[in-house]
Amino acid sequence: MLEAFTEFFRTLAEDHPRWNFIFFYEPRQWARIVKGFQHTIVLSIACVFFSVVIGVVGAWMQSSPSKWVRRIVQGYIQFFRNTPPFVQLLFFYFALGQFTPTVTGPDGWTEVPLVSNIGWAIISLSFFAGAFNVEIFRSGIEAVPESTQEAASALGFSRLQTYMDVVLPLAFRVSLPALNNNLVNLVKTTTQAIAIAVPELLYQSVSIWSDYPSAQYPTMILLFLSFIFLVGILVLGMSRWERAMRIPGYGG
Amino acid sequence: MSQPAWTEDQPIVSIKDVHKSFGDLEVLKGISMDVMKGEVICIIGPSGSGKSTLIRCVNALNDIQSGSIQVEGQEVNDKALDKLELRKKVGMVFQQYNLFPHKTALENIMMAPIKVLKQDKAEVEKRARSLIEKVRLQGKENAYPGELSGGQQQRVAIARSLAMNPDIMLFDEVTAALDPETVKEVLVTIKDLAEDGMTCMLVTHEMGFAKEIADHIYFTDRGVIVEHGPPATFFEQANDPRTQEFLSQIL
Numbered sequence: 036m037l038e039a040f041t042e043f044f045r046t047l048a049e050d051h052p053r054w055n056f057i058f059f060y061e062p063r064q065w066a067r068i069v070k071g072f073q074h075t076i077v078l079s080i081a082c083v084f085f086s087v088v089i090g091v092v093g094a095w096m097q098s099s100p101s102k103w104v105r106r107i108v109q110g111y112i113q114f115f116r117n118t119p120p121f122v123q124l125l126f127f128y129f130a131l132g133q134f135t136p137t138v139t140g141p142d143g144w145t146e147v148p149l150v151s152n153i154g155w156a157i158i159s160l161s162f163f164a165g166a167f168n169v170e171i172f173r174s175g176i177e178a179v180p181e182s183t184q185e186a187a188s189a190l191g192f193s194r195l196q197t198y199m200d201v202v203l204p205l206a207f208r209v210s211l212p213a214l215n216n217n218l219v220n221l222v223k224t225t226t227q228a229i230a231i232a233v234p235e236l237l238y239q240s241v242s243i244w245s246d247y248p249s250a251q252y253p254t255m256i257l258l259f260l261s262f263i264f265l266v267g268i269l270v271l272g273m274s275r276w277e278r279a280m281r282i283p284g285y286g287g
Numbered sequence: 288m289s290q291p292a293w294t295e296d297q298p299i300v301s302i303k304d305v306h307k308s309f310g311d312l313e314v315l316k317g318i319s320m321d322v323m324k325g326e327v328i329c330i331i332g333p334s335g336s337g338k339s340t341l342i343r344c345v346n347a348l349n350d351i352q353s354g355s356i357q358v359e360g361q362e363v364n365d366k367a368l369d370k371l372e373l374r375k376k377v378g379m380v381f382q383q384y385n386l387f388p389h390k391t392a393l394e395n396i397m398m399a400p401i402k403v404l405k406q407d408k409a410e411v412e413k414r415a416r417s418l419i420e421k422v423r424l425q426g427k428e429n430a431y432p433g434e435l436s437g438g439q440q441q442r443v444a445i446a447r448s449l450a451m452n453p454d455i456m457l458f459d460e461v462t463a464a465l466d467p468e469t470v471k472e473v474l475v476t477i478k479d480l481a482e483d484g485m486t487c488m489l490v491t492h493e494m495g496f497a498k499e500i501a502d503h504i505y506f507t508d509r510g511v512i513v514e515h516g517p518p519a520t521f522f523e524q525a526n527d528p529r530t531q532e533f534l535s536q537i538l
Contacts, residue, residue: 180385182381182383182385183385183387183388185348185381185385186379186381186385186386186387186444187387188348188370188374189346189348189374189378189379189381190374190398190399190403190447190448190451191370191371191374191375191399191403191404191451192399192402192403193371196402196403200398200402201387204389205388205389208389280389282388282389282431282433283430283431283433283434284431284432284433284434284435285388285389285431285432285433
């Protein structure tokens with residue numbers, strides 16, 4: 036079965052040189068795709084997670100009684116929202132990366148940076164998407180009536196408890212559609228990590244078609260389909276979550 | 288600055304010469320009243336007379352500019368006040384119910400005792416179920432606020448407050464948003480409470496109800512208490528022309 040499959044693509048490449056699906060019959064190229072896919076998934080999951088955490092914490096800090104805390108959050112949002120994520124990535128890796136300490140690598144004699152290029156990609160993209168998430172959650176929080184929060188404080192809830200148990204669960208429901216959009220964008224933006232040589236799917240694809248120009252169209256098709264698949268899973272998960280959180284008799 | 292311990296023969300809520308402004312607007316202009324344990328007092332008066340503001344000051348939802356409010360001998364208008372301690376003693380029910388819409392009726396009641404008082408979940412649930420029964424909402428334990436009528440929501444809100452075992456209950460125009468048929472079911476619930484000996488401070492427009500359950504009625508207008516007394520004398524022999532005018536419009 037598998038043999039017939041690889042044989043089909045091998046013959047296809049021989050008969051039509053532009054359609055060289057090399058990764059379907061050459062194990063080394065397939066391994067590259069798998070590795071790239073793994074990195075893309077790791078990047079996506081880590082960035083989605085940390086950007087949501089940044090969004091939740093940032094939105095909480097935005098309602099802080101301290102003027103300075105609010106200003107710092109505002110400054111952070113303005114910086115990361117108004118500059119290109121690509122430039123941010125380069126800045127994190129090439130500028131900040133120079134100042135991070137190094138540790139001895141796994142081979143025992145080379146020095147490697149404490150934060151790897153994958154680490155910098157995760158940090159940079161999480162802060163980028165996190166800035167938008169703060170704004171997304173803030174708009175959700177503003178939709179929670181003041182009177183509901185007042186009821187919580189009349190019951191003795193602290194500010195943090197009110198935020199975690201009352202405001203956030205309600206704000207989340209309002210924010211989900213906008214959050215959905217931002218996370219979809221984030222998953223697609225992980226391809227920028229190619230610029231700092233993170234071996235994710237785009238990096239591996241470009242490597243393949245540099246080595247085998249005849250594989251360019253097939254690899255591009257694979258790239259598109261892979262992201263349609265990945266984003267599809269994310270959207271499906273988000274809409275399931277949205278449905279699970281729907282409250283009878285509340286909202287739309 | 289330790290105060291002598293509060294004893295039950297002293298007022299449970301003692302309000303003295305309270306002034307409160309929102310910006311330039313002075314809402315309370317020197318209000319004083321004492322409430323004894325187990326007493327039910329009703330505050331009536333035209334809209335904007337400061338009734339709601341006054342009871343919101345009792346559990347520190349609003350702060351005051353001058354004067355003093357003591358609950359069980361503890362000064363409320365004190366920067367160092369532990370608001371949690373105060374709010375354990377003072378329950379509050381709002382005009383718009385303000386239930387947590389993402390929690391069922393039972394969860395609404397259980398949330399504060401578990402999260403704030405850190406009580407045992409099983410024990411809280413038992414108490415919550417008996418409170419549901421007390422406010423006559425058996426069968427609605429798992430309904431969300433959006434699935435309940437206004438009157439039912441308000442009774443859940445009352446049960447939610449009671450779950451904290453407060454010593455005093457504040458009711459801020461709790462029937463004002465309800466349709467006439469459901470007003471009664473909420474009033475019956477409050478009456479049960481009052482009969483059980485709960486100290487209650489109510490802001491209300493339900494004169495018949497005030498007359499029936501109040502031990503003492505206060506009439507406020509433009510930030511001052513114009514007149515007060517037990518219902519029998521208050522309704523029959525109002526002296527002040529403002530009270531007379533108000534009562535003639537309402538009754």
